[in-house]
Amino acid sequence: MTTATYLRPGLPTPVPENDGLDKPYWDGTRRGVLLVQRCKACGTWQWGPEWICHKCHSFDVGWEEVAGRGRIYSWERAWHPVHPALKEQGPYIVVLVELPHAGNIRMLGNLLGDPRQEVRIGAEVEAVFEPHDDAKPPFTLVQWRYGG
């Protein structure tokens, strides 16, 4: 099945690291589940993934499902195409979203909708899973839209 995606196909395909560190995250997005790290020893939230808890140095860093909502912490609107897949794209918006219910970790994504829309720092957004089923290998991105 082909699904419309925010950015045109042809950008680099995300794959888990060869040591498996971030595999639970990418497996989770395929199932429509947002998983981030949370230390089993001290409860500290952690993102991006790392092998050790930055707070207590436990290696027992687990994965926990979090609600896909947050608020825009920063943003940019890219215009200059730096990759061949973006030549006909036009402008697009990238947002950095803070998750207050998960220790204020931040996650990246595109802000769905009109690429020329106003972006408001602090605005509430919710996650949308965007499958790329035709990619090799298939993957699913977490995107964001106003609401929530």
Next chain:
Amino acid sequence: MTERTLRGKVAIVGVGETTYYKHGKSPDPEFVLALKAILAACADAGIDPRKIDGFASYSNDRNEPSRLAAALGLPDLRFSNMMWGGGGGGGAGAVGNAAAAVAAGMADCVVVYRALAQGQFQRFGAAAPGGVASGEPALNAPYGLMSPAQRFAMRAMRFMHENGIGHNAQRAIALAAYAHAQRNPRAVMHGKPLTAEAYDASRWIVEPWRLYDCCMENDGAAAVIIVPAERARDFQHKPAYLLGSAQGSEYRNGARGHNAPLYATSSFTTVAPRLYGMAKVKPSDVDVLQSYENFTGGVLMSLVEHGFFKAEEANEFLVPENLMAPTGKLPLNTSGGNLAECYMHGLELQIEAVRQLRGTSTAQVPDVNVSMVISGPMVTPVSSMILGSGETL
């Protein structure tokens, strides 16, 4: 116990650079550029190249010290050093690393160098097509976050949002660089002045940065020669003594996926106090400043974090007249810098800082005794350094 410091221990006694070219336009291979810059620095100092016994560079320079030492027929390679990290974050740090080796007696004559030939190799501002991304790039590239401008724009956007800073502050940095480049015949943008109107009309690269907020990409090479302070007066130019050197970044700056706890930073909040502490100078003592422009927003944050003004004063301070040599409050990027002289990964800034101390800049500030360089904002690690005349020792 004696104080552990580099202050006054070493000096830069030679500087060299190749012709600066637009990217992909060098007639020479990158290794030849590196050799030419090193030999030019030796000629400037008046030193036999065979006296070189160490090399330091940064940003994974491809021209390895062992090949350079073999090519130059050096009798004894005593020190070779690479500062980790991308971008220009290691520009001042490489000088500091070389200085530490010289001060500690590990070497007597160390060259800091950087060479780029982007026709021969990949450009920084264009991503390689296709393929897969893993690790940090997997979190970024699928969203169209690939170039350095795209990686760092959100830091500046947040900083400007938090502090109510407008676009004119960034524009002033670009206008000052271009104005200084018009006085510098070596500058790639010499003869191509920039007006406020042309800046405002230029295309967005990535908001909040327009074309003229972004550095050029260039081919060329630059080198500086570092010797112990006690030998510094043996050479033909006025020595530029190292007063202070600091590198690094604050708590978890490198957390992946844009998760640095202090996000809206140029990475200097802990580095700058260490720099001033070693140099024993304060921001108001700095006569002239070269501050690495990958993007103007990075310069803006660098100036705040180095204490030249408070973030809430940025709109007021950052007007072109304050940044212009010779009369501005803080003459900035007096050769044209990465925006308008040459993107020599910032090493051209160290050379300009030395020229200001010698009194030979094309945009000379009168009576310079303290000359400062800030390298590579927003990456990690970053670095900065302060040079001084003999009077400051």
